[in-house]
Amino acid sequence: MPLGKAAAESSIRLDPGQALGYTELGAIQAAFDWNWTGAERSFRQASALQPSLALAPHLYGATCCLPSRRWPDAVTAIERALELNPFDSMLRAAATHVYAVAGTYRQAMESHSLGVEINAHSPLLYRSIGLAHQKNGRLDLAIEAFRTACDVSARAPLSLAALGNALASAGERDQARALLNEVRAAPRINAFALAVLELGLGDMDEALGWLEKTVDDREPYAILMPADWRFSGLAGESRYRNLLGWMGQGGRTAAGVG
Numbered sequence: 001m002p003l004g005k006a007a008a009e010s011s012i013r014l015d016p017g018q019a020l021g022y023t024e025l026g027a028i029q030a031a032f033d034w035n036w037t038g039a040e041r042s043f044r045q046a047s048a049l050q051p052s053l054a055l056a057p058h059l060y061g062a063t064c065c066l067p068s069r070r071w072p073d074a075v076t077a078i079e080r081a082l083e084l085n086p087f088d089s090m091l092r093a094a095a096t097h098v099y100a101v102a103g104t105y106r107q108a109m110e111s112h113s114l115g116v117e118i119n120a121h122s123p124l125l126y127r128s129i130g131l132a133h134q135k136n137g138r139l140d141l142a143i144e145a146f147r148t149a150c151d152v153s154a155r156a157p158l159s160l161a162a163l164g165n166a167l168a169s170a171g172e173r174d175q176a177r178a179l180l181n182e183v184r185a186a187p188r189i190n191a192f193a194l195a196v197l198e199l200g201l202g203d204m205d206e207a208l209g210w211l212e213k214t215v216d217d218r219e220p221y222a223i224l225m226p227a228d229w230r231f232s233g234l235a236g237e238s239r240y241r242n243l244l245g246w247m248g249q250g251g252r253t254a255a256g257v258g
Helices: 004-014 019-033 036-049 055-067 072-086 088-103 105-118 122-134 139-152 156-167 173-186 191-200 205-215 218-228 230-233 239-245
Strands: none
Touching: 004 019, 004 122, 019 036, 019 055, 019 218, 055 072, 055 088, 072 088, 072 239, 088 105, 088 122, 105 122, 122 139, 122 156, 156 173, 156 191, 173 191, 191 205, 191 218, 191 230, 205 218, 205 230, 205 239, 218 239
């Protein structure tokens, strides 16, 4: 991330009139620096310079609006990006995620369906629709989507974690623990994935410990936490509120808005 930030700043110095540098800078300011004011400024500059650049509202909605729990702004940004670039599978996946978090289930399913037509092998498409199904109490569909995410991602930790969390919610705790062991055995520890799994299994202390590592390491996944309804059970925990405060996202949690 620091190297990416330096490259973005260098590109802006070389050509202050091109929007992509500001877009990438804004994403890093949000996802790594937690400089929300700076990120907002960078994304506004990018859109002013090139209103047709879909990546600017795409990343603005995903990295600024969702962590701040500004659902209407996130939906507006992602729909602007879709107007500009409707056939991008990654954007469709991001839109599915935004709709899932915002609680607009029908739009999430529509965006997922269109995304699969474009690229049926995008793990984020299946993780996002799985979250939408899980939030709406459709654990059967959520588990099916997360299993597909595991298949198309070569069993990536975030996909395994989503599946394990849903399985634990469905009472399949042995299967969830097996997935927890699989994620623990990965070559590189993914603290956020472990937090999602431990949370599903009901171990709040372990989940908080992994979330603290996620924040301490400034993993970009940390910005998913404030808007993730699966963490709403931690809202009363001072350790969790401290994490949100360190990220500059204190106050309401997803439980209070979603």
